[in-house]
Amino acid sequence: MGDRRRVFVTGLGAITAAGPSVAHLRAALRASETLIRPLRLLDTGSLPDGLVAAEVDRIPEAVRLARSARVRASRSDRLALVAAEEAVAASGLALDSVPSDRIAVAVGSSTGGMLELESCYEAGVRGRRPGRLRAQVLAGAVGSPAALVATAFGATGRRLSPSTACSSSAIALATGLSWIRSGAADVAIVGGTDGLTRMTVSGFLGLQAMSPTPCRPFDRRRQGMSLGEGAAFLVLEAEDVARRRGADLLAELAGASSSCDAAHLTAPDPDGRGAVQALAGALRDAGVSPDEVDYVNAHGTATLQNDLAEAKALARVFGPASERVAVSSTKGLIGHLLGAAGAVEALIGVLAIQDGFAPPNFNGTERDPECAIRLVPPGGREQPIGIVVSNSYGFGGNNCTVVLRRP
């Protein structure tokens, strides 16, 4: 591990319910007011009480949206490109200063262009002509956001589109880390994107996992999860490349590890065994001991099963340090971004390091006594933060943890 290439985050970009930039998200993390509101994007007329979710109100037109993509790009594609443009611009990286085949792209998404696919089905069901929707169906696969981002920035290096449900973009970060460490790339534009869809909203409703009010992770009054949408991107650079150009090193992506519960397709292992394996593996990969960690951005969906399993995993790995490590879930602010959750939550971890601010566990004031973790109280906490852990778990029993370190 000693002679491994170190990897640094040099640019951030995000579009969430907070707005189309990292600055909007940063402000919202301190405002302590949830952005989960009545859902308007989808028809919820069949539900007497409606639904809440964290919607993106307006998606600005991305400057680098290819002409051929203007008709075909899905909502997830557009979200991705807006966030990627911000991240690359913020990094200050002149793309022509790096050979294009040394720039890699990894973008995680769980549903890709599903919203447009549903609209195509709807046209058929309602007897309308699908028109351009057909073109969007072919273009709307999970691999499309990565194609758009790579094209936008002329990246011809390694490429991957992981789709591991709600850990998709955490896997994208881990992949970018692995590529740069191995020398397969010098720069990696990594992130995730997911728009709201009828499938995900109705599916989680069917599983009785949706909260009628903004979700309350780890809280004894929890009623389930809240969905959100958006995209987040990070520019990763090899240390030598970043230092040579005098880049602003925002954080080190120090380690990552993934695992699978191999137990159930939707429910986490009740003892959090897979989560322990990923968390312990990521700390080992980063060369960090549990008592060095300052803040954990938990997966924290606010479903009973997830909260209990994750809390057990944290307690088991951190041991006595659990009483000191600050933990919060930011899903109470921007909802669960599914395939984009891992990226946006790692990004929030970078902000925590930069700002010396642990964001609050939104909407929660009464910790579930079964969750033996130290939750960050409303309002957040100003504290020096050197090392952050971000957990992401998903259907299929997927778990991925990434570790960030102050440069």
Place this chain on the structure above:
Amino acid sequence: MSDPREDAIVITGIGLVTPLGTGADAVWHAWTNGDCGFRALEAGDSRLAQGIDPSDLPAVERAAFVRDFVPREHVRHGLLRRMDWVSRMLVAAARQAYRDAGCEAPDESERERAAIVVGSQFGNQRETARYTRRVLDAGIGAGSPMLFPNLVINAAAGYAAIELGFSGPNLTVSEHEASGEAAFVAALDLLLSGACDLAIVGGVDEFGEVYLQALAERRLLHPSVGWNKALTQRGAGWLIPAEGAAALVLERADRARRRGARVYGVVDEAVTVGSGAGPYDLPSPAAAARTLRACVLPQGRVDAYLGLADGGAPRRAIDHACREALAAAQGAPVRYATFREQCGDHGSIGMLGIALAALAVHCGAFPDRELSSARVRRLALLGAARSGVLAPISLSSTDEICDP
């Protein structure tokens, strides 16, 4: 077996569920005999009943359905009940590959070091159609808790992990028509980075009506001609839609040697890179040839190229450019064959191509009808997707030759 580099990645198991048959032996013999996996679609076809009405598909008269596949022969009954068709095909192929590799049930430490990697372009299309129709008809509150979990594209990989007890990395990737090749590269990366000791890597897809309609509208489906005509009149048409799954066991050469495993082939090179093409464009033939040559020739001479032609002109042009480039660089023609023209096409069928390539270098044989049948020691193949992605791959043989 010769001594591949200790740290080389080798293929030690193959599992196939395809329109040419089920199992490596059956598929190899069908492919090399020139058999065809297409058949006519008929009204009331039992394989279509799950979601496809052929009357909605005037342009689709033939398709390639999997053959001789009985899921319960491969998958535990309790798990099988909950699985969709895509998951059944993938898990069966994964189970076959694991058995073929001579592996036993993993112990706890092996479980944590065993990965599943799956490539799929669209995942479970038929149940997605059923589910979506239901929600559109009855409202957003009508989502089925039984169907929903199977709709995520990584459901098949999750079921495979449960079936085999693998708790290491579990990854599903989607890269349009190169999803199989992209999964292969991702598995290779996991092994090379030390994230796992063994990986089962698979590709799986089925076809659904909305995609078929979209393909038909864009004239991307093969016109209604018989399969033999499709093979001989190569100027016309495009793809024949197919379903199927392929899975391989990958591990380090030293590990395979320690446990006395049979090695089908050594992975010399495999990457997934952009070509500079537009986000919805197939890479140009020139870019494909340049990338293939640059990636595979530094490792040595290539004896054969397994093409990606599917009956349509764009991919034949890529194959032509690649063959020419390899021949020019080596001073002699390379042998050439295709498989999509017998098996049909889907987004992750590249994994079947990699399996056939592994069998070819293992046997030293290759079904080129024109060039001599001298032994094939090293073989190149290529994935190319309408996302501008290229995935050049090369495999080489060990010294041992035997019938698979």
